[in-house]
Amino acid sequence: MSTLKVEGLAVRADAVELVRDVSFEIGPGERVGLIGESGSGKSLTALSLMGLLPEGVTASGRAALDGRDLVGVPEKRLKRLRGRDLSMVFQEPMTALNPVMRIGAQVAEVMTLHGASRPQAFARTYDLLERVRLPHPRQIAQAYPHQLSGGQRQRVMLAIALANEPQLLICDEPTTALDVTVQKQMLDLIAEVAPALLFITHDLAVVASVCERVLVMYGGRVVESGTIREVFTRPRHRYTEGLLAASKLTPRGTRLPTIQGSVPAAGHFPRGCVFRNRCPHATPDCETAPALTGDGHAHACWHPAD
Numbered sequence: 432m433s434t435l436k437v438e439g440l441a442v443r444a445d446a447v448e449l450v451r452d453v454s455f456e457i458g459p460g461e462r463v464g465l466i467g468e469s470g471s472g473k474s475l476t477a478l479s480l481m482g483l484l485p486e487g488v489t490a491s492g493r494a495a496l497d498g499r500d501l502v503g504v505p506e507k508r509l510k511r512l513r514g515r516d517l518s519m520v521f522q523e524p525m526t527a528l529n530p531v532m533r534i535g536a537q538v539a540e541v542m543t544l545h546g547a548s549r550p551q552a553f554a555r556t557y558d559l560l561e562r563v564r565l566p567h568p569r570q571i572a573q574a575y576p577h578q579l580s581g582g583q584r585q586r587v588m589l590a591i592a593l594a595n596e597p598q599l600l601i602c603d604e605p606t607t608a609l610d611v612t613v614q615k616q617m618l619d620l621i622a623e624v625a626p627a628l629l630f631i632t633h634d635l636a637v638v639a640s641v642c643e644r645v646l647v648m649y650g651g652r653v654v655e656s657g658t659i660r661e662v663f664t665r666p667r668h669r670y671t672e673g674l675l676a677a678s679k680l681t682p683r684g685t686r687l688p689t690i691q692g693s694v695p696a697a698g699h700f701p702r703g704c705v706f707r708n709r710c711p712h713a714t715p716d717c718e719t720a721p722a723l724t725g726d727g728h729a730h731a732c733w734h735p736a737d
């Protein structure tokens with residue numbers, strides 16, 4: 432059974448249809464990317480699943496999380512699911528965090544809101560801060576948001592999102608505001624801890640490094656979907672072709688981006704890998720795990736099909 436099943440989702444503002452006929456599924460543990468140019472409808476799709484559409488914007492169609500409807504249900508019911516069964520990490524943590532509340536209290540609050548006792552919630556807060564690899568969790572719990580770096584704040588948001596063990600995590604450009612090295616650490620962490628993931632980005636390199644499957648949106652519709660490998664090596668839609676051409680991704684046989692860092696011994700690369708001797712990040716499982724290069728660009732290091 433799918434964790435998330437979306438069928439014929441549409442989003443409207445008055446008579447204007449902003450998102451139409453969006454259908455997809457995410458299975459347990461699956462990491463799915465949602466890419467597309469600015470204004471293509473990625474955020475509205477995610478917000479409609481969370482029941483967080485802006486005033487005057489409405490969703491129709493069907494979306495269900497583990498069989499429970501998310502669209503067209505009363506706010507009271509959605510409130511019980513939001514932050515517990517599905518949660519979301521946004522681009523800018525500073526706007527999502529309360530500036531005058533200590534970090535620990537904010538992490539604990541999302542658990543007490545969903546029924547945990549205060550002692551239980553605070554005890555778990557330290558574990559969660561540790562799980563998102565924040566150093567000195569007790570000190571961080573005492574801090575206010577402005578005392579943390581952007582990367583640390585985004586880890587706090589991830590801890591909050593994970594607090595109630597959701598079935599699905601939605602991330603909307605969670606690393607855009609971070610510098611490249613911090614971005615890579617955050618992406619690795621998200622890929623590791625997400626139960627099932629819908630990951631929104633306009634960056635193909637990022638989606639290739641985090642997700643197994645990808646949906647491409649254009650003009651409010653999903654125009655293409657498939658595994659990263661299928662979509663990035665054999666794009667069917669002209670828009671996807673354009674996106675790939677404009678990106679620094681390097682599927683088999685095409686131009687490589689500048690790769691920084693030391694190149695490991697040739698024996699480290701799998702046989703037949705097109706990037707053999709050139710790729711500093713290839714590992715024996717590189718076919719399914721494209722990696723970010725030292726300069727933050729992704730390469731898709733899979734074996735040639737033949």
Ligand SMILES: Nc1ncnc2c1ncn2[C@@H]1O[C@H](COP(=O)(O)OP(=O)(O)OP(=O)(O)O)[C@@H](O)[C@H]1O
Nearest residue numbers: 444449468469470471472473474475476485488633
């Ligand atoms: N509150 C709103 N009222 C009317 N139109 C809106 C509203 N919010 C978004 N839109 C429009 O809906 C379309 C899709 O917006 P959305 O934010 O989902 O795009 P996006 O793909 O997430 O873009 P970006 O990558 O820039 O965040 C855009 O044309 C946008 O102008």
